[in-house]
Amino acid sequence: MFHVSGKCGKILVAFLLWKGWELKKTHDLSEILDFCCGYDDSFEHLFPQCELLNEYITEGRYPGDLPFESTGKDDAKEAIEAAEKIEEYVLKNINLPSDNKK
Numbered sequence: 001m002f003h004v005s006g007k008c009g010k011i012l013v014a015f016l017l018w019k020g021w022e023l024k025k026t027h028d029l030s031e032i033l034d035f036c037c038g039y040d041d042s043f044e045h046l047f048p049q050c051e052l053l054n055e056y057i058t059e060g061r062y063p064g065d066l067p068f069e070s071t072g073k074d075d076a077k078e079a080i081e082a083a084e085k086i087e088e089y090v091l092k093n094i095n096l097p098s099d100n101k102k
Contacts, residue, residue: 052078
């Protein structure tokens with residue numbers, strides 16, 4: 001799960017850097033999303049997904065801080081769907097030129 005949430009952080013940071021944001025060190029997806037909302041408040045609807053994935057970041061990075069709970073199939077599916085929603089929305093909002101427009 002840590003890999004899925006880490007990828008979302010990188011995708012959100014890519015959006016921020018594309019907007020000219022100065023890189024700040026944080027692993028909190030909700031905090032990163034808050035920065036995104038400073039550029040585009042339409043990102044606000046992604047807070048539930050970021051909060052869900054934040055749980056896995058903490059467990060993956062600091063496993064002794066939380067009681068161990070096995071992640072079941074439904075949890076994994078929910079986390080992957082959250083990550084996919086974030087990725088899809090960010091990529092849609094970056095509007096990179098396609099190779100066809102050369």
